[in-house]
Amino acid sequence: MATSGNKNINAKLVLLGDVGAGKSSLVLRFVKDQFVEFQESTIGAAFFSQTLAVNDATVKFEIWDTAGQERYHSLAPMYYRGAAAAIIVFDITNQASFERAKKWVQELQAQGNPNMVMALAGNKADLLDARKVSAEEAEIYAQENSLFFMETSAKTATNVKDIFYEIAKRLPRVQPAENPTGMVLPNGPGATAVSSSCCA
Amino acid sequence: MSRKRTENDSESGPATSHVPVDRFGFLKQEHGNSPERFSKTRTTSSTDHDREERKVRKWRKMIGVGGSDWKHYVRRKPNVVKRRIRKGIPDCLRGLVWQLISGSRDLLLMNPGVYEQLVIYETSASELDIIRDISRTFPSHVFFQKRHGPGQRSLYNILKAYSVYDRDVGYVQGMGFIAGLLLLYMSEEDAFWLLVALLKGAVHAPMEGLYHAGLPLVQQYLFQLESLVKELIPKLGEHFTQEMINPSMYASQWFITVFSYSFPFPLALRIWDVFLSEGVKIVFKVGLALLKYCQDELVKLPFEKLIHALKNFPDDAMNPDTLLPLAYSIKVSKRLEELKLDYEKTNAKPVQP
DSSP states (O other), X not given: OOEEETTEEEEXXXXXXXXXXXXXXXXXXXXXXXXXXXXXXXXXXXXXXXXXXXXXXXXXXXXXXXXXXXXXXXXXXXXXXXXXXXXXXXXXXXXHHHHHHHHHHHHHHHHSOTTOEEEEEEEOTTOGGGOOSXXXXXXXXXXXXXXXXXXXXXXXXXXXXXXXXXXXXXXXXXXXXXXXXXXXXXXXXXXXXXXXXXXX | OOOSBOTTOTTSOTTTTTOBBOTTSBBSSOOTTOGGGGGGGGOOOHHHHHHHHXXXXXXXXXXXXXXXXXXXXXXXXXXXXXXXXXXXXXXXXXXXXXXXXXXXXXXXXXSTXXXXXXXXXXXXTTHHHHHHHHTTSSTTBHHHHSTTSHHHHHHHHHHHHHHHHOTTTOOOTTHHHHHHHHHTTSOHHHHHHHHHHHHHTSSSSOOGGGTSTTOHHHHHHXXXXXXXXXXXXXXXXXXXXXXXOOTHHHHHHHHHHTTOSSSOHHHHHHHHHHHHHHOTHHHHHHHHHHHHHHHHHHTTOOHHHHHHHHHSOOGGGGOHHHHHHHHHTOOOHHHHHHHHHHHHHHSOOOOOO
16 A cells, blocks of 8 residues: 655555566566566566655555466455556557557456556557557546556656656555455465564 | 587677686576575686595496486485485486486376476466566576577477476466576476376375465475574564564575575575485575574564575575585474474465465
8 A cells, every 4th residue: 555654655666567578677667777688587576666746745665576477367456456556468469468458457457456557558668650549548548547658668658757757647646444354365374463573 | 508608609698608607507607596605616726536436436436328227226325315415416418317306207207298398388388477587587697598499498398398388377477487496407308207206196295286276385484494493593583573583584494485485596405416316305404504503693683684694695595515514413303293283283284275
């Protein structure tokens, strides 16, 4: 959840989307301002963080980048559960990746945090000649499902910072009352309230 | 594969020419898999060289011509073999020995022509998935770097062949790193049968459950690992619980790729020597040894730094000559069995293929 202490907001964000849509590349561009043509496949999940200043607050994104393949689906709930935001990524040159993105949106609507800020990223926008998914089609889908849509290019850095910035602006500024725990450990014991016995 | 520099690679792509690579073929400026950090300790003095040569001679004797004496030797002196493998198989014999200890040699001999059939005549539903990942598997290795080069072609062939051979598994991300590692040490067909031996369980428990729908074996291993951390490194286990660190966040790739993903290559090779001879328990042992070695640091870290540290162990922790002896000293076999039963009791049986 987005937790706010004064004007510092911590927001857990998850990236979901088809294999090779460019999830890791978007994160790499956002966090390190780098791009590699052949980004090693993500196995399991990877974690990053990056801070952004918006008008009224400093938002620290805690980003989970997930593996895209359908077979890894069973690991995903751990990362989107309790997330304040999600970027669902597809590749504008690949129609199947757009269909897969829609499936993720459905799943998040059904299983995710109801206040989650969801962004739809049509990545690889630099590859205009190979486009298979029109911006209009994606935009209409996004509006119908109350997400916001941007076309991005991790390669040219187009709209990458912007999409995170837009999410940061839309994050709720007040912590919801329910305050659910960030993550549920599958076989965790009844949350042993441990005294602060940690050395540090 | 063990050239210091790629001066003879006129046929490899422009990206790789005159780029310094380490002794395993990874580009030097890349980190991640690059074992550059260990090259300091590899200044081969003449005594090292002599020792290495004696070692190779011993191994050659044990193997015989083309592996002819191997089975006999293993039957007579299993403990000698186990001990020698734990010290590391000589790199020049690694490919052959891996095939002998994994049982893949026998599979190859029993199935003449099968691989060729799978590669040439069969089509797979996973072909596009595989293609998309090919250039994203060991992208910093010279052999796999060139688009449509021999490395990428072999990788594609193996993965496609496997996805046809075993349609329940098909192709799963992560298998490419295993196939890639094998391809650096043996031919395509040999590597294919080794993959089969591992997934189908020629010698040890089958690995295929790692890749089935729902990743049932990954889930079981993570459950076992989490319990073992709590039992053997209780302070760290408690810290993980407090910081809400789930083993899936750092260890799923350990199991899915058997440390062939984002670990220093020399360490990965040494782990694979033992993995092929003793089975998956070495993955637990190495994982636990890493955590144990670093626990004083790890228990001080809050969530974010902790996650980072768990994906970026320090160089000294990943030195095989210190890590592996520590790993061997951790006993897990009995508890792994018991925890497996616990897991099966609390979870519905995974779907049978």
